[in-house]
Amino acid sequence: MEYFFIALIVIIVFIFLAIFFTFIPVGLWISAFAAGVRVGIFTLVGMRLRRVSPAKIILPLIKASKAGLDINVNQLEAHYLAGGNVDKVVNALIAAHRAEMNLQFVRAAAIDLAGRDVLEAVKMSVNPKVIETPNISAVAKDGIELLVKARVTVRTNLDRLIGGAGEATIIARVGEGIVTTVGSSKSHKDVLENPDSISRTVLSKGLDAGTAYEILSIDIADVDVGRNIGAQLLTLQAEADKNIAQAKAEERRAMAVAKEQEMKALVQEMRAKVVESEAEVPKAMANALSNGKLGVMDYYSMQNMIADTQMRDSISKVNKPESSESIAKK
Secondary structure, eight states, X not given: OHHXXXXXXXXXXXXXXXXXXXXXXXXXXXXXXXXXXXOOHHHHHHHHHTTOOTHHHHHHHHHHXXXXXXXXXXXXXXXXXXXXXXXXXXXXXXXXXXXXXXXXXXXXXXXHHTTOOHHHHHHHHHSOEEEEOOOEEEEOTTSEEEEEEEEEEEEEOGGGTTTOBOHHHHHXXXXXXXXXXXXXOSOXXXXXXXXXXXXXXXXXXXXXXXXXEEEEEEEEEEEEEEEEHHHHHHHHHHHHHHHHHHHHHHHHHHHHHHHHHHHHHHHHHHHHHHHHHHHHHHHHHHHHHHHTSSOHHHHHHHHHHHHHHHHHHHHHHHHSOOOHHHHHHO
16 A cells, blocks of 8 residues: 555655656756856746746857847847747848947847848848849930849848838849840940949949948849841831821722712713703794694705704714723723
8 A cells, every 4th residue: 555655645746746847947948047147946937927928038148148149039039929030130140240230129129120131131241242134124315225234232221121122123223224224325336335423423323322222333244236126216206107108098098989970970961961951942943833833844954953963963972082991992
């Protein structure tokens, strides 16, 4: 019976110690104590109660303390509870401290919470980054297209990192500056002879205003001659003018055809009236004969005159030379 109680007590003690060492990170407390970081055991218990992983706070704190940074537990825990990356912020502060940059914990935490990679930003401040633009198409005044590729050397501006524009804005502004510079050149040959004029002009425009970067230099990597845009535009304009002229000619032709049809209709109408009038002639002659206003001899004289006229017309048609149209028809 005594062995049973002893075994039971041992089991209870073992369970108690297991729960104690699981809930209270004694090993982490010992590591902090050995590193010279004073953290109370109840502080670690409080982290457990606040659902904060003590290792994600204490280990960065030990790292910061060894690097000579003045950071306390409350700052790191507050940043962790806000959803920040404590380890990355501490690494960024250590890198900035080694590079003798004035970066405070509050600024680094704000940059991290804003969604920026604070460690990458510090590294870029120490080691500038080269941004290569795609081929930018620009046209000089002589109508020749140039394809320009530039390399922009930038470094992070930590003061403007929160709310500042990113790389896409830098590339867009550099492209705009290149297009403006090439477009103001009288000839594309001037740009090919002095490509550094693009760099000087673009760099003087202050393109990094309102961005998270500071432009150190703009280097023209490549300049290629593209299409003859001026000639293409003139060709398109000539084609458009030709189409307009053809449309106007077609309009005039349609109007002429309509006018011709109208004249034909008028002639047919006049012919119909003539035929109608000729049909009234026999009636008028009959009335004149019946009323005694026209004698028989007068009638025969008129018929002879008509026959003579028809004969003259026949003779003139026989003796008239054939026209080119009639020969072509034959």
